[in-house]
Amino acid sequence: MRSSTFLVALLLVSATSGPSMATQAPGCSPKESVRQESMVASIKDWRELYSSFNADHSCTGEAFVEVWSAYSETVARLLAEQWNDLDKLSKLTTAHPGFKRFVIKHLSDETIPESTLSKVREHAEHECASGMEQLCKELAAATK
Numbered sequence: 197m198r199s200s201t202f203l204v205a206l207l208l209v210s211a212t213s214g215p216s217m218a219t220q221a222p223g224c225s226p227k228e229s230v231r232q233e234s235m236v237a238s239i240k241d242w243r244e245l246y247s248s249f250n251a252d253h254s255c256t257g258e259a260f261v262e263v264w265s266a267y268s269e270t271v272a273r274l275l276a277e278q279w280n281d282l283d284k285l286s287k288l289t290t291a292h293p294g295f296k297r298f299v300i301k302h303l304s305d306e307t308i309p310e311s312t313l314s315k316v317r318e319h320a321e322h323e324c325a326s327g328m329e330q331l332c333k334e335l336a337a338a339t340k
Contacts, residue, residue: 224255229263232256236266242284245270249298267298268305275303275335276315279323286328296331303338313339 232255239245248267255263274281289296303316317339324332 224260229255229260232260233262233266236263236270239270239274241278242274242281242288245274246288246292246295249295264302265305265307268302268308271299271302272305272308272312272316275319276312279319282319282325282328282331286331289331296334300334300338303335 236248239248256267257264274285285299289299303313317336320332320336320339
């Protein structure tokens with residue numbers, strides 16, 4: 197189901213985007229897109245991700261596949277490899293519901309490897325700290 201949804205989304209973007217959406221967006225040159233993708237991929241923790249989420253980027257959104265995928269991979273990596281920092285994510289998502297939607301949406305991205313999603317799901321279903329049950333439930337659901 198995940199791959200068919202991704203294929204439909206990819207076809208819709210391809211059909212409506214023309215040759216390159218990155219070159220059509222004001223302020224988003226191919227060079228800027230590569231810079232933003234690299235910056236997102238280097239994010240080390242939830243605070244940095246939240247700062248990036250709040251920054252004014254010209255190449256963000258699902259139309260910019262490379263940058264979008266970098267955000268998705270970063271969200272999944274932080275959850276899979278830094279589960280002990282879930283309290284930091286919980287504080288940010290409680291205070292900023294838009295950031296929670298951002299995290300959940302990126303965790304649902306079709307480009308994340310199943311092995312990473314399984315690791316996140318395992319953490320969320322079996323290693324959830326007290327008081328974070330709702331967040332864990334939403335994280336686990338987003339990985340399915």
